[in-house]
Amino acid sequence: MTGIITDIQHFSLHDGAGIRTTVFMKGCNLRCAWCHNPETLQLKPEPAYYPAKCIHCGHCQTGCPTGARTTIGREMSVREVLDQILRDQDYYTSSGGGVTVSGGEPFMQPAFLRELLRACREAGLNTNVETNLSMPWDVIEPCLPNLDHIYFDIKLFDPNLHRQWTGAGNETILQNAKRIGDSGVPFTVRTPLIPGVTDTEDNIRGIASFVADLGPSPEYELLNYNVLAEAKYAPVGLTYPLSGARPLPKERLRALCEIAGAAGVRCTVRKG
Amino acid sequence: MTIEEKRQVYTARIRKLRDMKIEETRKKIAYNGHTDEDDYNYLCPPEGYSWKPAGDTPNGDFHGYRGWSENYAAMLRSFPPVVIPENSMCGNFYRILQKFRKLRWHESWDLSPWQDTITRYGIDHGLGQIHHFCGDMRIGLRLGWEGLREKVLHYSRINDQTEEQREFYRAELLFLDACMEWMDRTIACVREKLETETDEGLRENLRGMLEANEWVRKAPPRTLREACTFISWYNLFGRSFNREGAGGQLDELLRPYYEQDIAEGIIDDEDAVYYIAGLLMSDTKYYQLGGPDETGRDMVSHVSWLILEAADRMDMALNLTIRVHDGLPRDFFRRGVELLFKHKNGWPRFSGDQSLVNGFMNRGFSRELAAKRIAVGCNWMAIPGLEYPLNDSIKVNLAKIFEVAYNEMMTSGERSTERLRQLYLSHLRIALRCVADTMDFDLNNNRYNSPELFLNLFMQGPIEKGRDASDHSVPYYNIGIDGAGVAVAGNSFAALQQRVEQEELLTWDQVYAAVRANFENEDGEYVRAVLRGSGRYGQPGSLGNEWVRKLTEMFRDEVTALRGKEVSVFIPGMFSWSKTILFGRQVGATPDGRKAFEPINHGANPMPGDVRNGAMTDMSEAILLAQCGMGNTSPFQMELDPGVIDMEDGIDKVMALLETHLRRGGTLINVNIVDAAKIRAAHKNPELYPDLVVRVTGFTAYFITLTPEFRQLVVDRLMEA
Numbered sequence: 006m007t008g009i010i011t012d013i014q015h016f017s018l019h020d021g022a023g024i025r026t027t028v029f030m031k032g033c034n035l036r037c038a039w040c041h042n043p044e045t046l047q048l049k050p051e052p053a054y055y056p057a058k059c060i061h062c063g064h065c066q067t068g069c070p071t072g073a074r075t076t077i078g079r080e081m082s083v084r085e086v087l088d089q090i091l092r093d094q095d096y097y098t099s100s101g102g103g104v105t106v107s108g109g110e111p112f113m114q115p116a117f118l119r120e121l122l123r124a125c126r127e128a129g130l131n132t133n134v135e136t137n138l139s140m141p142w143d144v145i146e147p148c149l150p151n152l153d154h155i156y157f158d159i160k161l162f163d164p165n166l167h168r169q170w171t172g173a174g175n176e177t178i179l180q181n182a183k184r185i186g187d188s189g190v191p192f193t194v195r196t197p198l199i200p201g202v203t204d205t206e207d208n209i210r211g212i213a214s215f216v217a218d219l220g221p222s223p224e225y226e227l228l229n230y231n232v233l234a235e236a237k238y239a240p241v242g243l244t245y246p247l248s249g250a251r252p253l254p255k256e257r258l259r260a261l262c263e264i265a266g267a268a269g270v271r272c273t274v275r276k277g
Numbered sequence: 278m279t280i281e282e283k284r285q286v287y288t289a290r291i292r293k294l295r296d297m298k299i300e301e302t303r304k305k306i307a308y309n310g311h312t313d314e315d316d317y318n319y320l321c322p323p324e325g326y327s328w329k330p331a332g333d334t335p336n337g338d339f340h341g342y343r344g345w346s347e348n349y350a351a352m353l354r355s356f357p358p359v360v361i362p363e364n365s366m367c368g369n370f371y372r373i374l375q376k377f378r379k380l381r382w383h384e385s386w387d388l389s390p391w392q393d394t395i396t397r398y399g400i401d402h403g404l405g406q407i408h409h410f411c412g413d414m415r416i417g418l419r420l421g422w423e424g425l426r427e428k429v430l431h432y433s434r435i436n437d438q439t440e441e442q443r444e445f446y447r448a449e450l451l452f453l454d455a456c457m458e459w460m461d462r463t464i465a466c467v468r469e470k471l472e473t474e475t476d477e478g479l480r481e482n483l484r485g486m487l488e489a490n491e492w493v494r495k496a497p498p499r500t501l502r503e504a505c506t507f508i509s510w511y512n513l514f515g516r517s518f519n520r521e522g523a524g525g526q527l528d529e530l531l532r533p534y535y536e537q538d539i540a541e542g543i544i545d546d547e548d549a550v551y552y553i554a555g556l557l558m559s560d561t562k563y564y565q566l567g568g569p570d571e572t573g574r575d576m577v578s579h580v581s582w583l584i585l586e587a588a589d590r591m592d593m594a595l596n597l598t599i600r601v602h603d604g605l606p607r608d609f610f611r612r613g614v615e616l617l618f619k620h621k622n623g624w625p626r627f628s629g630d631q632s633l634v635n636g637f638m639n640r641g642f643s644r645e646l647a648a649k650r651i652a653v654g655c656n657w658m659a660i661p662g663l664e665y666p667l668n669d670s671i672k673v674n675l676a677k678i679f680e681v682a683y684n685e686m687m688t689s690g691e692r693s694t695e696r697l698r699q700l701y702l703s704h705l706r707i708a709l710r711c712v713a714d715t716m717d718f719d720l721n722n723n724r725y726n727s728p729e730l731f732l733n734l735f736m737q738g739p740i741e742k743g744r745d746a747s748d749h750s751v752p753y754y755n756i757g758i759d760g761a762g763v764a765v766a767g768n769s770f771a772a773l774q775q776r777v778e779q780e781e782l783l784t785w786d787q788v789y790a791a792v793r794a795n796f797e798n799e800d801g802e803y804v805r806a807v808l809r810g811s812g813r814y815g816q817p818g819s820l821g822n823e824w825v826r827k828l829t830e831m832f833r834d835e836v837t838a839l840r841g842k843e844v845s846v847f848i849p850g851m852f853s854w855s856k857t858i859l860f861g862r863q864v865g866a867t868p869d870g871r872k873a874f875e876p877i878n879h880g881a882n883p884m885p886g887d888v889r890n891g892a893m894t895d896m897s898e899a900i901l902l903a904q905c906g907m908g909n910t911s912p913f914q915m916e917l918d919p920g921v922i923d924m925e926d927g928i929d930k931v932m933a934l935l936e937t938h939l940r941r942g943g944t945l946i947n948v949n950i951v952d953a954a955k956i957r958a959a960h961k962n963p964e965l966y967p968d969l970v971v972r973v974t975g976f977t978a979y980f981i982t983l984t985p986e987f988r989q990l991v992v993d994r995l996m997e998a
Contacts, residue, residue, distance in 0.1 A: 016892035018921060024894065024930055062803035068782075070806035092817055093894045095941060100933030101926075276920070 008117030010081045011045045011109060013089050016096075019275070021133040021154060023102025026090045028121070030106060031078040032113040035137050036172040037160065038246045039199045041234040045109035046241075050078035053240040077241065083120045091128060103131025103153070112140035115148075122151035138181045139173055145181060155185055155192040160203055162211030170202055179215065186219030193224040194270075198261070200230055200250045209261045210268060217269030225270035227261055229253055280547055286478060287551040290363040291590045294558060297361070298593060299967045302979050311984040314855065315561055315655075315976040316594050317516050320359065322371040328355035330377045334384040339377075341725045342448035342745075349374050349518055349730070350455035358459075358466035360486075362479040365502070365555030366509040367486055368463045370517040375727070381405035383726040386718075391711050397681060398708040399674030399863040401856070403716040403756070406670040407727045410746065411523035411653040412515070412735025413662025414530055418507060421497035422460070425734050426453045436743030445728075445743050452730040456514050457494060464490050501534040501549055505556040511735075512560035518731045523653035524562035524596075525661050528581035529570075535580050546583060554587040561594050561977065565651040567609060568600025568630055573648075575604040582609070588624065589616055594970045594977040595624045598652035601939050602630035614931050618922045621950040623972025628652045628910075628946075629939030636944070637908030640755070640837065640848055647908065655976050656852045656880070656912050656945060657757065662737050665746055668757035668909065669852065671712055674860045675828065676762030676867060676877050678704050679769055683792075683868065692785045694774045698827075701766070705835055709758070713841035716756055720843040723747040755846040757909050758839075760832045761853035761860050764814045764878035764887075767825035768869035772811040775820050782807055788868055795866045795873045809870035815883030815899045826902040833905040850909030851881040855974045858990060876990055880974065881911035885993055893917075897938040910944040914974065916951050947972050956980075960992050 011029040020027045032048030033040075040046065044053065052074065059073035069075065090104050097103050104125050111118050111134055118134075125132050131153045138145070138157040159178060161167040167175040185192050194216045198204045209227070216225050230252045238245040253261075258274045265272035278286070304321040330339050330348040339348045352374050359369040382388070382405035388395075395402050417425060433446035467490060471483040489498075489506045498504040508530070515521035531553070538544045544552075566584060567577040588595055599605070599613045613625045637647035650658045657668035682700035686692060724745035733739035736746050744750035776783045783804060791804035812819030829851065836849035853860060861876035871884070878884045881903040888896045893915065903911045921927045935946055949972045959966035959980050969980040971991055983991065 014890055014892070016890070016894045018924065018927075018930055022926060024933055060802050060806055062800070062806065064803060070803060070810050072810065092898070095937050096894050096933060099937045099940075100930050102930075102933075273925075 006083050006117055006120045007080045008083070008086070008114045008121070009049060009078050010086060011042070011078050013086065015093055017105065020105040020107060020135065021103070021156070022131070023100035024093065024096040025102045025105050025133070026093055027105045027107050028086060028090070030108045030111045030114055030118070033108055033110040033137070034113060034139060034173070035110065038170050039197065039202070039230075039234065039250075041197075041231060042109065043234070043238050043243050044077045044241050047078075048113055050076050050080075051241060053077050055240050083117065083124050086121060087124050087128065090125065090130065094128075094130070097130060101131070103133065105133040105135060107135040110137050110140065112136055112144050112148075115140070115144040119148050119151075122148055126151045138178045138185070139175075141177070142181055142184055146184075149188055149190050152190055155190055156195060157182065157185065157192065158195050158197065159212045159215070160196060162208050162215065166208075182215070182219060186223075192219075193226055194219070195226045195228055197228045198230050198253050198258075199247065200253065204253060204257070204261065206261070206264055209264050213265035213268035213270050213272065223270050225265055225272045227258065227265065227272065227274045229258060229274060229276055231276065280545060283545075283547045287547055287554075288590055291551070291554050293363050294361065295591060295593055295968075298558070302967055302981060303964070306982055312982055314978065315522070315596075316979050316982060317373075317520075317522070318558060318560055318594075319370050319373070319516070323357060326355070326371060328352060328372070330374065336379050336384050338379055338384055340383055340727070342444045342728050342730070345374070345518075345728055345730055346448035346451040346455075348377075350451055353455045353459045353517070356459065358463040360463060360466045360470050360483075362470055362474055362476070362483055364558065365482065365486065365552045366506060366559055367467055367490060368459070368510060368513050368559070370513055373517055373520050375407070375519040378727075381727075383722070386722070386726075391715055394707060394711040398704065398711070399677035399860060400708055400711055401670070401672040403667065403671050403712055403719045405723060405726055406667045406719065407723070408515075408519050408521040408729065408732060409523075409654060409657070409667045409670045409757075410665045410732065410736075410751075411525065411659040411661040412511075412521075412732045413737070414508060414511060414525050414735060416662060416735050416737075417511060418504060418530065419497060421493065421495070421507070422453065422457055422510070423495050424497060426450065426457070429453065429734075429740055432740050432743060442743040445745065448728065448730055449733065449740070452518075453734070456510070460490065460494050460510060464494065498534065501531060501538045501544060502552045504531055504534040505552045509556050509559040512562055515731045516560050519727065519729070521731055522560070522562055523659060523661075524564040525653060526566075526568070526576065526651055527564035527584060528566050528578055529576050531584075532578050532580045535583070549580075549583050550587045550590065553584055554591050557584075557587055557591060557595060558593070561596055563596040563598065563653045563655070565598045565600055565628070565653065566625070567605050568628075568651065569602055569604055569648060571645050571648050573604065575602070575606065577606050577609045582612070585612055585616060585625075589619070592620050592622065592968075594622060594979060596976060597625040598628050598945075599625045600628050600630050600652065601936055610932060610936075611928060614928050614935070617948055618919060618928070618931075618950050621919060621952060622970040623947065623949055623977040626652070626945065626947050626972075627935050627939065628658075629943050632904065632906070632939065632942050632944045633658060633908055633910075636906045640846065640907045642908075650908065652945070655854060655974065656850070656910050658908065658910070660753065662735060663751065664753040664755055665736075665751045666755045666757045666848065668850070669759065669854060671716075671757065672759045672761050672853070672856065672860075673705070673708050673712065674762050674863055674877070675705075675760045675832070676765035676860065676864045678708060679766040680864050680867065683769070687785065687789045694770055694778060697770065697773070701828075702831060702835075705831065709835055709839050712758055713839050713844065713847070717841045717843045720747060720749065720754070749843070753846070754844050755848050756844050757848050757850055758836050759850045759852040759854075759909075760829075761851075761856065762864070762877035763825055763828055763832075763851055763881065763903055764821075764884050765864070765867055765869055765871055767814045767828050768811075768821045768884065768887075769867045770824040770828070771813070771820035772808040772868050772870065774824075775811040776807055792866045792868055796870070805870045808868055813869075813883065813887040815887040815896060816889060817895055817898055821883075821887070822899055822902055825899065829903045829905060829911075833907060836905075837907060848907050848909045849905040851903045851905065851911035853877060853880050853974070855976075855987070858986060879914050882914050893934055897934075897941070897943065901938070901942045904942050904944060906942070912945040912947055913938060913943055914972075915946050915948045917948060919950050919952050947974065956992055960988055963988070
């Protein structure tokens with residue numbers, strides 16, 4: 006069983022409890038205008054060019070020595086990915102950490118994801134997944150027995166706005182969210198705060214009210230806008246549509262968090 | 278006064294002393310210029326101060342028992358006494374006698390038997406090395422200064438056979454008399470201050486200061502304040518003499534006095550914190566906190582907590598090491614990590630008990646002895662009072678060894694990494710033999726050059742035998758030898774194996790031509806990029822990691838097999854200290870893609886930028902490969918983002934990171950919490966950040982005191998985090 010992997014990042018501190026390794030899978034079914042990982046969108050390895058690394062040596066065809074021309078994504082077996090993950094097993098044990106599968110959208114490669122999670126569980130690892138939750142439930146459900154925590158996004162509560170900004174409606178996401186709530190698997194809902202798009206009080210209030218009904222005092226995270234995404238677009242031949250946007254100030258974050266809290270969720274703010 | 282009022286008063290005094298220290302740092306830079314070393318909390322000399330030592334050789338250096346003792350006595354007499362009414366301790370100094378020396382060794386020594394080898398291999402050799410061992414303060418706490426003097430007198434009558442013995446004891450007595458005369462003048466100054474001070478709170482402090490000093494001058498300390506006063510003077514004497522900086526197990530040293538004072542109702546915890554803060558301000562000495570005693574019981578006590586509390590209120594440069602083991606109370610460990618993030622001053626550091634003890638036992642010593650070997654130096658451990666290791670003094674530049682071997686291979690004979698390894702081994706052996714030979718010479722001669730008049734008083738043997746600590750009088754001579762630049766050497770081997778031998782992307786001649794041209798020849802940049810893109814030390818499963826492992830094992834085996842006429846135990850470690858720039862300047866371009874004369878790697882760390890995404894787990898895995906496993910350290914210089922603790926379980930994550938590295942075989946972790954914006958701003962305008970402390974290597978320093986070149990190196994390293 007193989008999958009297309011964008012990257013495996015060790016010592017991840019922001020993708021769940023404890024010290025973790027995050028497996029970034031390739032391919033996503035949404036096209037969010039602000040996508041933070043544009044290099045993961047295509048479900049196949051793709052070329053990238055980083056001009057700042059180029060020394061103009063003329064060896065492009067025989068293998069770029071500096072990584073200026075490179076390929077993002079590679080096919081890896083479950084065993085290969087697991088071996089990399091297990092390297093840090095001592096750290097997972099001491100910190101209560103584990104593995105987080107992220108993307109892209111991990112459920113775009115459902116069979117591989119299922120096998121990887123099963124292998125991780127058999128190895129005694131704590132497993133998390135970060136998903137947009139927009140894939141069909143019959144793809145998601147088989148993975149639940151091997152998941153310790155699910156992080157999923159509700160980016161926009163209004164289905165039309167969701168379609169406008171991500172390329173798809175949010176009906177499946179909301180339906181799946183209710184099923185996750187009923188499944189008993191611990192979960193955290195996240196909203197990326199995109200200036201002028203998702204950071205309206207109506208949007209946050211709407212999402213938080215929905216989330217509040219998913220379970221007793223559910224966790225809800227607001228992820229502040231992160232300017233670092235922009236630099237990732239040009240190397241894969243894309244143009245960043247939100248150039249110039251800035252993170253929200255602390256006061257605004259606090260106000261949105263209070264709105265969410267008032268709706269009945271445990272709200273925290275994090276860097277995006 | 279209520280306990281809360283007392284807390285406010287003491288805290289205000291400590292803050293005032295801190296502000297004075299910051300101002301003093303500014304003045305010291307104006308006076309001394311920038312330095313790349315520890316801050317010892319001493320003072321800038323007063324205007325017009327001009328004392329100079331009397332030399333006894335043409336270059337003006339002073340030597341031997343007489344030269345050091347007479348000059349020290351004269352220097353101390355030149356120091357105006359220092360009493361600050363807000364401080365719980367008194368005394369400070371202006372100059373370090375050792376720093377007046379131009380040469381570390383004796384001018385008359387003939388270095389020619391070793392000079393070529395020293396230069397060829399970039400050896401920081403054993404000749405003239407001093408003070409990198411640890412006195413047992415308990416000897417002094419039991420006897421007091423006057424008691425130490427009586428001890429010297431007692432043995433001077435017994436060991437009266439040779440003129441050298443008589444000269445030894447004369448020097449020790451002159452040393453002690455000078456110290457006590459300095460105390461007397463300072464005590465007189467306390468009295469004067471008491472007469473003029475009008476603030477009743479400060480008068481009370483001065484009265485306590487006077488009583489403690491008058492008592493400690495004549496008898497062993499009885500109370501916590503007296504014990505702190507004794508140790509404070511210990512620090513001032515040792516540091517001002519020859520820069521001696523080893524501390525001890527501070528919590529255990531102070532505990533009996535604290536417990537007795539509390540039982541008798543003499544002090545409360547606020548008093549204790551105030552006294553300890555005064556002691557910590559006397560010097561940036563290296564103290565260990567916690568860790569198992571000889572029975573395995575952890576030594577964390579309420580005093581350990583009070584030491585952290587004092588350090589917290591001071592928020593200054595300090596060198597505290599918490600010894601991590603299974604029995605360390607979690608809350609104490611946690612508090613240490615919290616303070617690390619709170620002040621971002623690089624303290625405390627964390628040492629790994631299990632690896633250090635097992636390592637020392639691997640070298641043939643008992644568990645009981647290994648447990649006594651505590652963190653008392655920049656990267657190093659020693660057994661107080663029993664061991665003369667000169668740790669962190671003798672270093673072999675492994676990048677330079679590689680360069681010599683590589684040049685030899687490329688100019689004659691077969692070209693292969695296996696032959697290169699053999700050549701490297703043969704040159705390493707020559708370098709280590711030179712170290713052993715210089716140590717043989719040193720242990721027979723250094724007493725005529727730089728005797729240990731201060732530390733002799735606190736070791737088992739020197740006073741009893743009438744022989745300097747450098748002269749076969751101490752129970753254990755376990756000489757430490759550090760390898761430096763192992764990442765440069767390992768990556769160079771790896772790049773050649775991968776790019777030339779395995780992939781055939783480059784030829785031997787192509788690489789050599791580029792290296793010789795500092796990668797500035799026609800295809801030099803391309804060759805460099807190919808070499809740099811090979812599997813580097815710091816990347817799991819890479820050839821770089823594999824070569825560092827091999828080179829470390831080789832270094833370990835060769836150092837432990839080394840024998841001298843005078844020394845039978847050498848102990849390997851991997852540490853560059855702050856000599857990354859200096860050692861780098863000795864080495865031309867190398868096949869790892871490093872350009873000529875650029876710095877080598879820091880300690881056992883990979884080269885900056887070589888760890889993917891800066892993953893600390895990958896860095897840990899690499900540094901574990903560079904452990905020599907013989908009781909000395911290969912420290913992990915760890916840089917962490919301050920935002921880590923913004924997470925709910927941030928402290929827990931850091932604790933897990935630290936203890937997992939140590940449990941897996943790590944020996945020491947020096948941590949910097951890097952506020953990137955502040956460091957960048959301070960690099961531009963250091964004078965605006967006089968209180969910014971960074972952990973340069975095993976020691977902390979005020980950023981403002983570093984040379985611009987060294988600041989850049991620190992910035993480069995820290996920014997990677």
